[in-house]
Amino acid sequence: MDDKNISQAVVARLPRYYRYLGELRDSGIERISSQDLSSLMKVTASQIRQDFNNFGGFGQQGYGYNVEYLYNEIAKILGLDKTHNLIIVGAGNLGQALANYMNFERRGFLLKGLFDKNPALYGKELRGIAVQSVENIECFVRENDIDIAVLTIPKDGAVKTAEILVRCNIKAIWNFAHVDLNVPDNIVVENVHLSDSLMKLSYGIANQ
Amino acid sequence: MDDKNISQAVVARLPRYYRYLGELRDSGIERISSQDLSSLMKVTASQIRQDFNNFGGFGQQGYGYNVEYLYNEIAKILGLDKTHNLIIVGAGNLGQALANYMNFERRGFLLKGLFDKNPALYGKELRGIAVQSVENIECFVRENDIDIAVLTIPKDGAVKTAEILVRCNIKAIWNFAHVDLNVPDNIVVENVHLSDSLMKLSYGIANQ
DNA sequence: TATATTTTGTTATTTTTTTAGCATATATGT
DNA sequence: ACATATATGCTAAAAAAATAACAAAATATA
DSSP: OOOOOOOOHHHHHHHHHHHHHHHHHTTOOOEEEEHHHHHHHSSSSHHHHHHTTTOOOOOETTEEEEHHHHHHHHHHHHTSSEEEEEEEEOOSSHHHHHHHOOOOGGGGGEEEEEEEEEEGTTEEEEEEEEEHHHHHHHHHHHTTOOOOEOSOOOOOHHHHHHHHHTTTTTEEEOSOOOOOOOOTSEEEEEEEOOOHHHHHHHHHHHOO | OOOOOHHHHHHHHHHHHHHHHHHHTTOOEEEEEEHHHHHHHEEEEEEEEHHHHTTTEEEETTTEEHHHHHHHHHHHTTTTTTTEEEEOOOOOOOHHHHHHHHHHGGTEEEEEEEESSSSGGTTTTEEEEEEEEGGGGGHHHHHEEEETEEEEOOOOHHHHHHHHHHHHHHHEEEEEESSSSOTTTTTEEOOOOOOHOOOHHHHHTTOO
């Protein structure tokens, strides 16, 4: 895209801004200043202005930011104005939870396929999508314009599946497996390491 | 605990060190230098040494780090040498996934209770634990020495439940709800905002 | 319409985090 | 036992991130 050197820290804050702006919009608020957003979100007004300015000037002096406009601009920055086709690999508890939880569909993330290596699950339907064999991943991804693969399988399978997905020119992998995937730079990997998160929590308890 | 000013960035890296050290240990490696760990983990050796030195000197010049020893020390730092009792509030797909996935038990996180507001689920058992009414949370937490509450419910419920949990002197909340909980400073909150994660991924696609 | 107030965008400063450099201690090899 | 190679812990430097400061622009008010 146009902007080049946006730090990960900034990107990581965007979804939270997006969430707050959405709530403001839903409650009918039309405009907000960085100062007011600051006290609402418990971050500095300066950081808010800096963050937004990484992507251009969305506000107006003396007025502040138009909530609806800013909300939509952030959506565009996050790529939420486009739809993405995704598959879930691993139809166990977590995979099913994500498939069913597809609140994501509202945001343009469309579930197109479900895969598992356990034949007992083949044909089982979730949200109208039948589970099929992991053998089919390669063809399916190529033929159905899949952008995102969600990996909810154990680590060995995740590593192997990632290799297949790379061959299929997948754009991004949402990785719930407890392993670091080694893929080319042009493929986006977003890790959700739940046990890491729980350990951070544990650290917090141990160190008040 | 003893150490005071450990940055969040350092803490966030500890689980990953722990994971790699565990794998090294399991494959029979006895010692490792920061340099070798560096190329394995793709972080600088300097950062590795700095990180560990926040908690004391675990290595030896000319030798490196003893894998088993370091692994155990990090476990202590993360509080994994103690057990924690936890409850899951919200027995929907995600709650069930986490309950069943309790690989966490190996690390000392013991599931003690399951709660939901849907009466249809009452009595349903997961890993030998029966789902009960959210009405019972307060008593249960007080009487069963619960440290951690996992919130896998929608945001409105999460906010209300958090208030109850604060009254019960819960130590930590693992929050999967899409909302920022407002609790006193002495209560640890670890957020897992899956949609934030998915948006970061989306950003990655949009900006290659 | 003029004046005071608000509030951004941007530059400057401070703080935090990461990386580099090196003296010192240990291990290894001859 | 001595010399050489390793590799930490720590200090110093560099880079990145967060915060503060403020001029310029727009709004609100009288």
